[in-house]
Amino acid sequence: MKTHISGAEYGGAFHAEANTQMRFVLPGELVETDPFTILKPSGARVAARCPHFGACGGCDYQHAAYPEQVQIKLDILRGMMTAAGVDELPEISVETAEPWEYRNRIRLRVQVVDGVMRFGYNQRGTREFLPIAVCPIASPLLVRAAEALVVLESPWLASIAEVEFFASEDALQMSVFTRDGRTEGFAAFCEALQVLVPALTGAGVMAASAGFGAKERATWGSAGLVQEVLGRRYWVTRGGFFQVNRLLVPRMVELVTAGRSGELAWDLYAGVGLFSRALVETFENVVGVEAGEPAALDLARKQKKVKDIQAIQMETVEFLRRAVPQRERPDLIVMDPPRAGLGAEVCTFLGRIGAREMVYVSCDPSTLARDLKMLVDSGYRLEQVRLVDMFPQTFHLETVVFLSK
Numbered sequence: 001m002k003t004h005i006s007g008a009e010y011g012g013a014f015h016a017e018a019n020t021q022m023r024f025v026l027p028g029e030l031v032e033t034d035p036f037t038i039l040k041p042s043g044a045r046v047a048a049r050c051p052h053f054g055a056c057g058g059c060d061y062q063h064a065a066y067p068e069q070v071q072i073k074l075d076i077l078r079g080m081m082t083a084a085g086v087d088e089l090p091e092i093s094v095e096t097a098e099p100w101e102y103r104n105r106i107r108l109r110v111q112v113v114d115g116v117m118r119f120g121y122n123q124r125g126t127r128e129f130l131p132i133a134v135c136p137i138a139s140p141l142l143v144r145a146a147e148a149l150v151v152l153e154s155p156w157l158a159s160i161a162e163v164e165f166f167a168s169e170d171a172l173q174m175s176v177f178t179r180d181g182r183t184e185g186f187a188a189f190c191e192a193l194q195v196l197v198p199a200l201t202g203a204g205v206m207a208a209s210a211g212f213g214a215k216e217r218a219t220w221g222s223a224g225l226v227q228e229v230l231g232r233r234y235w236v237t238r239g240g241f242f243q244v245n246r247l248l249v250p251r252m253v254e255l256v257t258a259g260r261s262g263e264l265a266w267d268l269y270a271g272v273g274l275f276s277r278a279l280v281e282t283f284e285n286v287v288g289v290e291a292g293e294p295a296a297l298d299l300a301r302k303q304k305k306v307k308d309i310q311a312i313q314m315e316t317v318e319f320l321r322r323a324v325p326q327r328e329r330p331d332l333i334v335m336d337p338p339r340a341g342l343g344a345e346v347c348t349f350l351g352r353i354g355a356r357e358m359v360y361v362s363c364d365p366s367t368l369a370r371d372l373k374m375l376v377d378s379g380y381r382l383e384q385v386r387l388v389d390m391f392p393q394t395f396h397l398e399t400v401v402f403l404s405k
């Protein structure tokens with residue numbers, strides 16, 4: 001059957017005729033579905049850089065030239081905002097950087113294939129193991145570390161189910177998830193890897209079955225590393241959150257904080273204080289609210305020396321429930337929630353607070369659109385919307401929205 005491709009939707013799929021969806025096609029293309037053949041390719045179609053593209057669950061858009069990827073995301077974002085009833089949408093501007101080698105963190109599976117130890121990801125849409133040789137969206141140090149790991153002659157390799165590497169420009173941290181909870185000999189294993197990858201400064205081990213945020217069973221070296229952004233040094237614990245696109249973080253900090261000043265700023269969902277640390281240079285007082293460990297501890301520990309940042313470990317909704325009756329009214333509220341977004345309760349509190357300016361950093365356009373509808377209905381104006389392409393080659397979409405009241 002022949003079908004025309006008309007547009008894209010959030011999640012990596014594209015609209016074909018008869019209400020069907022297809023992957024790895026592009027708007028404007030004519031496609032034969034069985035067997036899959038592109039009859040009329042889009043002018044934006046390119047050869048994928050990665051040999052694993054398609055089979056690997058990671059990337060969605062390598063078959064599109066980079067400007068087309070950005071256009072696809074713009075159309076998706078605009079469509080989702082309109083569908084959620086967000087009216088008077090300003091023009092959406094775009095921030096991009098080099099679209100390859102940008103990730104500072106990768107999590108890999110480790111498995112024996114045909115008698116050889118390999119690292120890899122999940123195959124697209126399954127839990128099947130896909131051995132990989134390259135990952136062109138990852139910082140080269142991360143791939144070098146994985147290559148070094150699988151050639152180590154160590155009984156440890158048989159224990160490892162997954163490994164996560166997290167890098168700064170010159171340091172590397174490793175989290176190992178084992179099949180059997182093994183801990184003995186971990187230090188010797190890390191030292192052997194450090195010989196091959198001198199950037200390795202610390203590592204921890206936990207059982208693969210342990211849930212998110214589980215305590216490490218053994219550790220080696222330092223517990224985290226320093227990420228430097230615009231001359232500011234942030235301490236980030238191995239498992240702690242840090243923005244994943246190393247090439248766009250400085251621009252993101254500038255966008256959110258530059259040119260803003262006043263008496264009081266709140267940085268909700270503050271993480272390690274990426275924005276708080278910049279805001280404290282131009283605001284009299286800054287409150288950073290962060291629920292999770294270890295990010296909250298990193299924020300508190302490192303901010304102690306910085307005047308006027310008040311680090312609070314609490315859920316945002318709890319913080320607002322206490323702040324609203326006290327009639328606190330910050331000049332600026334920055335909020336950068338996880339994918340779940342703000343939710344109705346937080347939006348209601350923000351409506352009552354009526355901050356002069358708000359900056360909403362979002363990694364999920366569906367929850368963003370839902371929240372913006374509520375914020376606009378409570379009297380905030382949309383001043384600017386920016387697509388900051390933190391996740392090139394994938395469908396993931398980061399947006400920064402500026403609001404005022």
Ligand SMILES: C[S@@+](CC[C@H](N)C(=O)[O-])C[C@H]1O[C@@H](n2cnc3c(N)ncnc32)[C@H](O)[C@@H]1O
Nearest residue numbers: 241269270271274290291292295315316336338
């Ligand atoms: C997307 S990250 C942003 C962190 C920081 N703004 C940055 O750019 O590095 C979201 C942060 O919100 C924290 N978090 C998740 N749910 C929260 C909640 N209900 N209240 C406060 N913080 C929360 C997470 O631990 C994480 O550090």
